[in-house]
Amino acid sequence: MSTSTQLDRASLQAADATDPLASFRDRFSLPEGVIYLDGNSLGPLPIGAAERAAEVINNQWAHGLIRSWNTAGWFDLPTRLGDTLSKLIGGNDGETVVTDTTSLNLFKALASAVRIQQQDAPTRRVILTERDNFPTDIYIAEGISDFLNSVNAETGTHYEIRLIDEDLSLERALDDSVAVVSLSHVNYRTGAMWDMEAVTAAAHKSGALIVWDLAHAAGAVPVDLNGANADYAVGCTYKYLNGGPGSPAFIWVNSRHQGRFWQPLTGWWSHASPFEMEESYTAANDVRRFLCGTQPITSMAMIECGLDVALDADIETVRAKSLSLADLFIALVRQRCGGFGLELVTPENHAERGSHVSFRHPEGYAIIQALTDRGVIGDYREPEVLRFGLTPLYLSFTDIWDAVEILRDVLEARDWDVPAYRTRHAVT
Ligand SMILES: *Cc1c(COP(=O)(O)O)cnc(C)c1O
Numbered sequence: 451m452s453t454s455t456q457l458d459r460a461s462l463q464a465a466d467a468t469d470p471l472a473s474f475r476d477r478f479s480l481p482e483g484v485i486y487l488d489g490n491s492l493g494p495l496p497i498g499a500a501e502r503a504a505e506v507i508n509n510q511w512a513h514g515l516i517r518s519w520n521t522a523g524w525f526d527l528p529t530r531l532g533d534t535l536s537k538l539i540g541g542n543d544g545e546t547v548v549t550d551t552t553s554l555n556l557f558k559a560l561a562s563a564v565r566i567q568q569q570d571a572p573t574r575r576v577i578l579t580e581r582d583n584f585p586t587d588i589y590i591a592e593g594i595s596d597f598l599n600s601v602n603a604e605t606g607t608h609y610e611i612r613l614i615d616e617d618l619s620l621e622r623a624l625d626d627s628v629a630v631v632s633l634s635h636v637n638y639r640t641g642a643m644w645d646m647e648a649v650t651a652a653a654h655k656s657g658a659l660i661v662w663d664l665a666h667a668a669g670a671v672p673v674d675l676n677g678a679n680a681d682y683a684v685g686c687t688y689k690y691l692n693g694g695p696g697s698p699a700f701i702w703v704n705s706r707h708q709g710r711f712w713q714p715l716t717g718w719w720s721h722a723s724p725f726e727m728e729e730s731y732t733a734a735n736d737v738r739r740f741l742c743g744t745q746p747i748t749s750m751a752m753i754e755c756g757l758d759v760a761l762d763a764d765i766e767t768v769r770a771k772s773l774s775l776a777d778l779f780i781a782l783v784r785q786r787c788g789g790f791g792l793e794l795v796t797p798e799n800h801a802e803r804g805s806h807v808s809f810r811h812p813e814g815y816a817i818i819q820a821l822t823d824r825g826v827i828g829d830y831r832e833p834e835v836l837r838f839g840l841t842p843l844y845l846s847f848t849d850i851w852d853a854v855e856i857l858r859d860v861l862e863a864r865d866w867d868v869p870a871y872r873t874r875h876a877v878t
Contacts, residue, residue: 457782462847471771474843477759478692485853487828490666490806490839493692499755506751524747528698529737531750534757535691535700538765539664539683540674546702547740548753552665552686553586555701558713558740559682560594560630562703563659564609565712567629571657574629575608578658581615584638587663588613591632620649624656631658635673636666636804639831641796643671643804647678654679665689668700669760670805670841672769675702682707690805690841692756697749701740708737717742763843771842772805775850779807779840782854790861795835806839815878819871820860826853830878 466472479495480486486494510522519525532546539546549555560577567574577591588611595609602608614623624631631653636643646662653660664685667673669692675683683702687693703711712733718724719741722732733739776796783792792809811817811834818830828838840850860866 457778457785457851459848459851462778462851465774465847469771469846470767471763471842472846474759474763475846478844480844483825485826485849485856486844487826487838487840487853489692489841489844490670490689490837491829492688492695493690493756493841494844495694496692496755496759499692499694499752502755503748503752506748511748524745527747527750528741528745531753531757532700532737534754534761535668535687536702538673538691538757538760539668539685539702540676540678541683541702542676542705544737545705545708546700547737548687548698548700548750549741549745550699550701551696552663552684552699553590554715554742555684555699555740556587556590556632556661556663557594558715558742559661559684559701559703560591560632561713562707562711563630563661563682564594564598566659566707566710569710571629574627574657576610576612576627577630577632578612578614578623578628579632580634581613582637582639583632583634584663584665587632587634620652624652624658626657628653628656628658630661632661632663634663634665634667636671636806638666639795639835639837640808641666641804641806641837643667643797643802645801646673646675646680650678650680666804666806670768670772672765676704680704687753687756690839691753691760693753694749694756697753698746703737703740708739709735711739713740715742719743719745759843768842772840773800775840775842775845775847776803776805776807778847778850779838779854782851783809783857786854786858787861790858792836792861805841806837808835808837810834811836813866815874816866816868816871817857817860818878820866821857824856824860824865826856832878 477497510518514522528547528549531548533543536546579591591611598609612623614620650660659681661682662680664683668685669690681704686699688697716731720739722734792811795810796807797803814834814836815830818828818836831837
């Protein structure tokens with residue numbers, strides 16, 4: 451499908467008719483009348499997930515009670531789901547666990563990387579990240595650095611955060627003081643994507659370790675952590691992996707670091723023998739050492755449903771459709787919504803973008819509210835950014851056409867221009 455010519459809905463219906471992923475739409479429960487362009491923030495409900503939760507609650511919990519930790523496989527859920535998820539990100543068995551939140555897992559990964567550098571290259575005391583990174587990624591780096599500095603106050607050893615931005619490129623920022631580089635593979639706001647292999651190689655060449663945040667990448671773009679020789683990765687399951695609101699996150703650690711993986715959240719679930727109730731800590735000698743405490747089993751059990759769908763879809767086919775959907779969206783916004791002041795902030799080059807497309811507009815927040823009321827759900831991110839997730843498993847080409855037509859109506863009629871749409875909700 452060419453996006454350079456004038457597009458019409460009929461040609462998009464033809465594209466839908468030959469879409470190899472079309473049948474995946476039936477594996478999700480989506481409300482009538484909604485075009486969901488926010489699967490990058492909260493994925494929709496996979497068919498079967500509600501039944502899975504009901505099974506955990508009504509059978510495993512109600513009848514099995516405490517026995518279910520052994521009989522229903524609850525205890526092994528983090529590692530079992532981790533091995534499944536590993537296949538989507540180029541990890542091996544025994545390298546990934548599903549647990550905690552992305553923020554917490556980032557803390558663990560950074561702490562482990564810093565600790566390894568304290569032993570191997572103690573003069574490296576900079577955590578390098580990006581001004582444009584998701585806030586939690588910067589905040590967690592600040593928290594680790596502040597903690598290390600308060601502990602080391604008397605010795606004067608000083609950790610600091612360095613931020614890549616328009617004035618400081620990655621190349622220039624990487625020097626012999628950098629201990630660890632922490633980047634999001636796909637930027638949450640703009641959709642810009644780093645070249646994981648090249649950036650990992652550059653970090654290693656300069657002597658740094660690297661942590662990748664895959665929140666907007668896992669399930670959306672092909673990821674090959676071992677192929678890129680990365681050190682650590684973390685990410686969400688509730689975005690493109692459709693695990694449910696607040697479903698536990700994941701952490702991947704390259705097996706070469708596993709023996710040295712140490713982090714301060716030394717909870718009993720990461721102990722070598724948690725039920726020996728020993729009085730002092732010994733880390734498990736496998737991936738369980740990335741865990742901390744008791745896991746939220748009901749929420750975690752549902753993740754498997756989303757992972758099953760993701761594993762049934764060939765990621766290269768998903769990627770190809772995602773790029774086509776985004777090319778179409780960008781072309782249609784240009785053709786049909788020109789003159790309304792929407793400014794594309796997502797790179798157009800395929801190699802440099804993930805699976806969402808963002809535009810800037812001074813009334814972005816109100817426009818998103820008006821669109822949501824018309825059934826086109828995207829979201830808003832400061833400053834002034836309208837963000838649209840393009841998820842190939844349940845969106846069609848005609849959905850994109852219809853969404854852009856509604857966007858054009860909203861802009862043309864200034865539907866957004868009412869006070870109610872300017873009132874900020876707690877969650878944007
Ligand atoms: C969504 C997102 C998170 C979310 O972290 P939580 O701990 O689940 O709240 C973290 N990092 C990035 C890059 C994200 O996009």
